[in-house]
Amino acid sequence: MNANLVLNLLALTVVLAVSFHVNALSPHYYDQTCPQADHIVTNAVKKAMSNDKTVPAALLRMHFHDCFVRGCDGSVLLDSKGKNKAEKDGPPNISLHAFYVIDNAKKALEEQCPGIVSCADIVSLAARDAVALSGGPTWAVPKGRKDGRISKAIETRQLPAPTFNISQLRQSFGQRGLSMHDLVVLSGGHTLGFAHCSSFQNRLHNFNTQKQVDPTLNPSFAASLRGVCPAHNKVKNAGAVLDGSTTSFDNVYYKMLMQGKSLFSSDQALLTSPSTMNLVAKYANSNEEYERAFVKSMIKMSSILGNGNEVRLNCRKVR
Template sequence: MDVVVALSVAFLVFPFPSAAGALSPSYYDDNCPQHKSIVRSAVEKATSNDKTVPSALLRMHFHDCFIRGCDGSVLLDTKGKNRAEKDGPPNISLHAFYVIDNAKKALEAECPGVVSCADILAIAARDAIVVSGGPYWEVPNGRKDGRVSLASDTRQLPAPVSNISQLKQSFGQKGLSAKDLVALSGGHTLGFAHCSSFQNRIHNFNTTHDVDPTMNPSFASGLRSVCPAHNKVRNAGAPLDSSNLIFDNAYYKLLLQGKSMFSSDQALLATPKTKALVSKFANSRKAFERAFVNSMTKMSSLTGGEEIRRDCRVVN
């Protein structure tokens, strides 16, 4: 999936947030008080060199949490015949893992064996929002790192062709509501989408229409010029919204104008409740940011790990 939010129709099995009560913003105050500034420094330094880092970190966190909970399993490297999550088809385009590596190295020098990779990723995702002009919030910590990472599990991550029923089912299985779905989809305000993720809407849409009729015609025409029917340009695509380096509510405004990229975006207009939320967030950046923070905190409280890795790429 070439977007920030990953959803799934398949049922995921991991410890549900009964452990969430153990998470706390003050978790590392005594044993690693500098953890927030260390992670923030790694994110800011990387972003100064590569403006795509924030969207990459946010997407990485979503993809981590939607398989086995937020346990850092997306960070593990393939070993031997076991292909890890990061090598599954939906995750091939994930990047900026080095940011987490750099933060972990600095944290191990400061307070060895204390801060989990899962927590580093959750904090880095928050910092990615802040460095992009979005809201700050305190991230509850205390996650453990998982020891299982399977490329086959990435089939559970939804394709950008998901419909509203599939999206609501996926979120509901994780204790997330329709409001969480709409709020977290706002993460699409950051980043870039490859042609393969929206090709279904601009070529051979159905037997009647070549282009999805819900799409703004001039917007669709622009996408078709970038992504012809038999596109062979690797990494061709388009920005997710008109201000794709800034965390704002432009995504919702464009969605209402028929200028969304994915079927899963357009699906948010399919029910009165989700459409009303899209309109609300389009009209109020403050309402969107407040809902996004609440939903991010809720989602990132899905836990499932069991150790503190010394190296985020390998189990202990």
């Protein structure tokens, strides 16, 4: 069989699978069984944010990392047990945090409507609240996900790395039924949060045989990053904010990217393809356009379901 035909058939299978799951979810899923579900999760996120400004970025990243491994099934929440090392203990997820927010929301939901709301749905709702409560858009989250029973650290290798080039990003997102448009839009989530030096050190020291520093970086910006992240950095949590408005959800990420002030190689990669570069410019020029696109891509990503078949009573362990 022709190789291109095989690839097209595989892509169609992914898209059809995603489309099926989108239709299986509904914003009204808990209207009769737990009508206060959204409100309860929002309250948990609000309370956590009042004590820790890093919570929104953590919850948004948690949702992304959950959905990219086994679909959005809450498997990222499971604790390692015995000889099984769970996703949260895989190298890309070591810095994930704010799991307690999901635990608190789950506890409140179990008191209100026991055994009804899945942990996977809580993660999706919390990510929406993280964006909305940071000044970004809100949306009606389609619900009805089930929780998965399998979580393996080794599978976190599937997550797109901050060092990925445009071809690797295209493949990673495409395997999950997500387009290059979705890639550009979801990358804008980097408007929230902080990155450790290890995630962008490759651009600051020994970039290649000719250059010490990635030449696409703004020189003064690169110099400031090198000051924070020296070649033999020994400061445990050294790093930099992902954009200049790290606690506000907006389009500053795209503006900084166009100025040569992005952190990750995967961010810079968006400027290496004409189609993605045009989208970066579009969203840098219009926060309203970006917000509309972000809602669509988030709903699409959060509707990638795995093989979850239960509602956990404790988000950290299977029933």
